[in-house]
Amino acid sequence: MLNGQKRYITNASRSDWYSVLARTGENSFGVFAVHKSDPGLSFGKLESKMGVRGSPTADVIFEECRVDDYRLLGDSKEGRQYITDSLAYTRPLIGAQALGIAQGALDAAIKYVKEREVFGQQVARFQMIRGTIGDLATEIEASRQLLYRSCEAVENKEPEARTLASMAKLFCSNVAMKVATESVQLHGGAGYLTDFPVERMMRDAKITQIYEGTSEIQKLIVAKAMLSD
Ligand SMILES: Cc1cc2nc3c(=O)[nH]c(=O)nc-3n(C[C@H](O)[C@H](O)[C@H](O)COP(=O)(O)OP(=O)(O)OC[C@H]3O[C@@H](n4cnc5c(N)ncnc54)[C@H](O)[C@@H]3O)c2cc1C
Missing domain, CATH: 2.40.110.10 (Butyryl-CoA Dehydrogenase, subunit A, domain 2)
Incomplete structure (x- = not known):
């Protein structure tokens, strides 16, 4: 019952x-x-x-x-273990959701800064804007590599799979939140309007830091593995 x-x-x-x-x-x-x-x-x-x-x-x-x-x-006493084991599979999925949002937001921002002209100059020509794009693209690629590594570890049932899954979920979701927020910024006022997709992406990115275990919980899992306690 x-x-x-x-x-x-x-x-x-x-x-x-x-x-x-x-x-x-x-x-x-x-x-x-x-x-x-x-x-x-x-x-x-x-x-x-x-x-x-x-x-x-x-x-x-x-x-x-x-x-x-x-x-x-399965076993009536092993439920907790089953759910814990399943998280090694589901957390990279949230990492993938986050990575998709991050890539989508950056793609939209790049399109916008190439189209938008301010005082006769493409926004994409400003050095500070180029620096932001360089940083965001690098963080997205780092997320992608960590996510793929975690999937490989889960697929091969490696001992560190659970830790890598938490690392990937933590890192990808933080990058998604950062990239989506910066992509709104790169759009200027237009980014704050619902007319452009980055406004929704910023709201969607937030949940990836919360569900399937918050970022704080992922940090605790990683720290526990590092400290072997
Ligand atoms: C849109 C949405 C969809 C969801 N879908 C599902 C679903 O399908 N299945 C499901 O099972 N759940 C689902 N959830 C629940 C989700 O996984 C939880 O909301 C999430 O894990 C956080 O738990 P909580 O809300 O109880 O937060 P709380 O545990 O109340 O956390 C509050 C704050 O305290 C922090 N905190 C908690 N414990 C610690 C600690 N030990 N150390 C440091 N900080 C800590 C948290 O990180 C957070 O910042 C969903 C939630 C949402 C919003």
Whole structure:
């Protein structure tokens, strides 16, 4: 019998199936497959968000929600480990989402500074603007390499895969936030308007620093691995 509530779930009420980590003993957890139509399962209101508005988010609520034994996935006491292991796969996905936002924002900014003329000169000709573009492009490429390295480690089940996944998620999301913010700046006033894509990218970038474990949590995971404690 499942009772409780999990806040902020992506695709809640739209997905048919939910993987639910639930207590199976004082210190043990199991993972259960719960179907949308199961009695006792309901959903909260759709949240109104700063960004990623194309992706629905709501609470998932369990009230005396009964699921059959066969819905238990694997060992009834190993749920925590299963979820922890899965994060090595899902965190690089958020890193990839962040990297895509960063690249998209820089591409849009480059297009804009080449088109926009100020006092008879292309914005792209200003040395300070070129410096910003050089920095952002370098940080994006560094993110890409770290992300690919983390994917390789996860794919090959390397011992440091989980740490690399956290590093990639942390680094790519910070770069996405920085690049999106700077890309708004490179657009001047136009960047603040919804007419240009960088305004949305700046709002979308923020969530990548928060979900699938915040940046602070990724730092703790990396530090724990470095300190071997
Ligand atoms: C749009 C959206 C979609 C989401 N989708 C899903 C989903 O599909 N599935 C799912 O399971 N979750 C989902 N989440 C939840 C998301 O993963 C959490 O919101 C996120 O991990 C942060 O947890 P929290 O909100 O409880 O923040 P809190 O834990 O309350 O954190 C508040 C602040 O404290 C900091 N903090 C917390 N603990 C520590 C610590 N030990 N040391 C230092 N700082 C700390 C945090 O970094 C943060 O800055 C989603 C959230 C949003 C907003």
